[in-house]
Amino acid sequence: MDSKTFNVLRTHHVEYRVTDLDRAQAFYVDAVGFTVTERGADGLYLRGLEDRTHHNLILRQASEPGVAHVGFRVSSENDLDVLGQYFGTLGVDVHWETGVERALGRVLRAQDPFGFPIEFFYQVDQVPWLLQRFDLYRGAEVMRLDHVNYISPHVEEAAHWYQDHLGFQMSEYTVSVENGKDRIWGAWLHRKQTSHDLAISNGKGPRFHHASFIASSKDQILAVADRLAALGYVDNIERGPGRHGTTNAFFLYLRDPDGNRIELFTGDYLLADPDWEPIRWDLEDPQRQTFWGAPAPKRWFDESMVTFDWNENPMPTTNPILPDRPIMVD
Amino acid sequence: MDSKTFNVLRTHHVEYRVTDLDRAQAFYVDAVGFTVTERGADGLYLRGLEDRTHHNLILRQASEPGVAHVGFRVSSENDLDVLGQYFGTLGVDVHWETGVERALGRVLRAQDPFGFPIEFFYQVDQVPWLLQRFDLYRGAEVMRLDHVNYISPHVEEAAHWYQDHLGFQMSEYTVSVENGKDRIWGAWLHRKQTSHDLAISNGKGPRFHHASFIASSKDQILAVADRLAALGYVDNIERGPGRHGTTNAFFLYLRDPDGNRIELFTGDYLLADPDWEPIRWDLEDPQRQTFWGAPAPKRWFDESMVTFDWNENPMPTTNPILPDRPIMVD
């Protein structure tokens, strides 16, 4: 398979399930700083200040929280057809939709072999660019989606699959050393020229750890922590602000009122050269997780988002073989 | 006169004259980030996020713009009486008011010998502290009044008067060297423990150059420039962002829709020791004005605010003997 015959541009959006749209809007829009593109009975379509396409986050009204799907944009309508055929040769079931998701054209939907509901499309409505509408900047000043983070008991296989079949490249990875041999415990994969579009971490899955959105600066990540605390969202601040060793991310992790998790993120690097040598981290290196050394809180490691299939059933999960978190002593 | 028998705490507020209250509110509150304490037919009473007293800026409805008065807070009601008597011995006319200015108790009003309308009071209404109401932070995140800047043809005398009679101390000064002798061209005077409560610059006066308010950080000074530009206030951005040599201020100068001037300011230092040796700057040192070297725009030097007496008449002005601005070549 030549990955050049289609081109996955980037992770474009994610759909979260929320049980109360008003409550979700108060959190994501008024407090955190997302921009509303559109709201309907079915849900909220949000975007960032830097986005020129319709949405990077859909909050859909549902009976239970969790993640509904991840959307990837490709380079053209023709790419979609090529990709649909290619999935056929791989034995991946696909179905096509049009008009189900607002603002998109034809959509190719599938579940990857590891159980994650993914969709691909080219056509999407353009919306006004708000980059210089500084009067609308608020909270973390959410700019755009950066990546999503899957949890899977099959990290190594999943990372290979996205590289071999969808043309992702590995920027960094974490290993659990077993009998002197590196086993991939976490993988950072990208299509656009940043450190990641997709991260995959070891754990009981398929589950979803978080979607990560670019905040305008470290200052705004600090500012949104202050803002959330002032608004009574102190329990929604789960971890950070801090810096990851991996990808150099300056981060803040939040739980929305339904328990869904997002990361606010800045401090990434550009990755434009094809001969990038992936950076290796040892699972037991405490600076991998937090460059400044503080351990992550237990719930950040132990809790994850339920992943639903396209029929809105929660995916059954499997336990991992590798340790599901590093050994830590507070 | 022992200045310890009364204690001027600090420059507490300033009153500006504006011709359109709604327009002024849109600028100062919605764009720049002041907090409204109260609005009446007579005007707007604004404060900063750090303030615990009722107002640091009054915008009073008037037929012409300009400055109406500067308010200084003293330590006690008794201080007011002592000060009133002391002004009598100096031949300064005073009058007492109660109930004219919202939120204040007894007010002692005067004009200093150089023509500036000043008032003193102790009692002032306390208001909720918003320092940790980060959800209300906006624009420059105006924290508090820092200082006012007079323009006078008698800088040296005025600086001595505030030091000799009101207990101000000099933190920094600018000299014009004439025949090898320092002539004071600008003076930075303080009562509270920062670099200034009152600056006096050489020029045709009595006029008023600006009132200066503390912004929460350099970042927020950059952010408010972006915000003002996005809101169509680009012509209201007069100078900066930049850093003054004098007082190390990181600054942005704005003109309100009536042409009144404010400075947004951060980066000051603490000055708590009594043996502070004032810092001397030469008028011809370009880094005095802008530490990074860029000259101030002409209108910043040439335009100033009309100062009104207590009867609302503009004060007549006198030309200075010293050069009214440094010689500059772009």
Next chain:
Amino acid sequence: MDSKTFNVLRTHHVEYRVTDLDRAQAFYVDAVGFTVTERGADGLYLRGLEDRTHHNLILRQASEPGVAHVGFRVSSENDLDVLGQYFGTLGVDVHWETGVERALGRVLRAQDPFGFPIEFFYQVDQVPWLLQRFDLYRGAEVMRLDHVNYISPHVEEAAHWYQDHLGFQMSEYTVSVENGKDRIWGAWLHRKQTSHDLAISNGKGPRFHHASFIASSKDQILAVADRLAALGYVDNIERGPGRHGTTNAFFLYLRDPDGNRIELFTGDYLLADPDWEPIRWDLEDPQRQTFWGAPAPKRWFDESMVTFDWNENPMPTTNPILPDRPIMVD
């Protein structure tokens, strides 16, 4: 006693005991960003970029770590004599020194009734101001000493003593509510016009929790965390960056290579009015400690610095009656 007959200006410096001067210099100067004024066989005299006096931190060569004394500056030589006599009337033992501590004139030394070694002086050598020597800014860009934090089983009594006898004012306090009655668990006291010069917390003591130094900005507090981590000091980063509810401090706590603790601090407020109503916090309010909710690590609460008397003997300690830390669940 009229506190106006002498004037304690501010907490001026602290002396820490370190077992290896070179190792301490690498940490405090090269990594954290203190400025060396002078180094002798006896120790290092450090200051901040904003300081105009000789030192704000002495690191003295000693066999064991801990705190040796806290130095307060007064307004004049006469103040020292008045204070010495006043301590006599209080039954506090004093002794006078000259020439023992570099750069100081006459020094009045005592232990307060709670066991803390304190000294007072007026005369101190002036040193070059580095505020605009931006080429020397490094690490946290340490500007000046802000405050020291004692640990005592007698917080309420100690807070009263510093207020009644040395003219401190209370800016904020924490209470443990016992049978519906507020018991002072922590006190923030100041002389200079910021939230504190001296904090006192409940616990086994006399012990010393930390000295706190002003960093130039939140950004530099983040930057020094990165710098320390890059230099291998990851275990020296104890807590933060974060924001305290009390005093609104944006903080980072560090342990030096001997285990002595410092805080890097920014985000304080100005407190220039005499009628400040102290802010009350409840010990059980999680936002008191960390405004963003994350609990402090156990060692931050449980470990403190040994306090030595003027004969270099460790002070015996007493257990507190109030709970020594809030009940927390991770």
Next chain:
Amino acid sequence: MDSKTFNVLRTHHVEYRVTDLDRAQAFYVDAVGFTVTERGADGLYLRGLEDRTHHNLILRQASEPGVAHVGFRVSSENDLDVLGQYFGTLGVDVHWETGVERALGRVLRAQDPFGFPIEFFYQVDQVPWLLQRFDLYRGAEVMRLDHVNYISPHVEEAAHWYQDHLGFQMSEYTVSVENGKDRIWGAWLHRKQTSHDLAISNGKGPRFHHASFIASSKDQILAVADRLAALGYVDNIERGPGRHGTTNAFFLYLRDPDGNRIELFTGDYLLADPDWEPIRWDLEDPQRQTFWGAPAPKRWFDESMVTFDWNENPMPTTNPILPDRPIMVD
């Protein structure tokens, strides 16, 4: 020509001519914050903290200042051969070099039809990544090269040439409206996924306006202005800090001790989608140049760097037909 048969990755480096290497190193490395990879008799090879290849700026010892060449990296050795042949079909003279420029493999050198000396290569030595060596961060914390800015009397043609033949895409452009018709006055072109690799502005040329390097943040751009001023480089600060309307760049322009110009830049956006509609700016819109309204200093517009051919002769220049700068009134 199918641009997919070779792939220009990005603008990789620029070579400046300097007359005094020590003086240049003091400026670029000690003051501004570039990293030295290597220094030889011929010159200095510098890079940024984020770079993994050998150099992004060469400072070559020469008798007169100016720009010597711009280097573009391509995707493979094969791309070089394809590109060499393609230039042949276009009538562009090329020559191959190996071993002339340190750290590069085979180099394809040419002058574009507008006179700019350009080179292409794939192979380049990898060097240690310093992204998390925060102890080495200094000055503007230069991360990587962003773009170069040509001056040409043939902007429209040059922009077409880079798009048609080298696969560049236009992100933004400025027009001079003549008789109701848009004439391209400035063009922002990119290969990597940011707003530009190459900008071309109207003026007497071929000349070179600047190379632009990414600083780590707005704060560090302010910090380097302070640092430069403190080190005596105040005349080297030419323009800013400020924000451009075009590309949203937060900028600072510097002149090196030889008069060569660099921009320090942050605040860019990601541009990963193929259907990007270029943003149009009118030459007479003052916010195009400075979003906050302040005009650029005259020398920023009027002075440019001499461009040398591969034989080290200055290129002859031609005057533009369009106005060479917007009409401005201070």
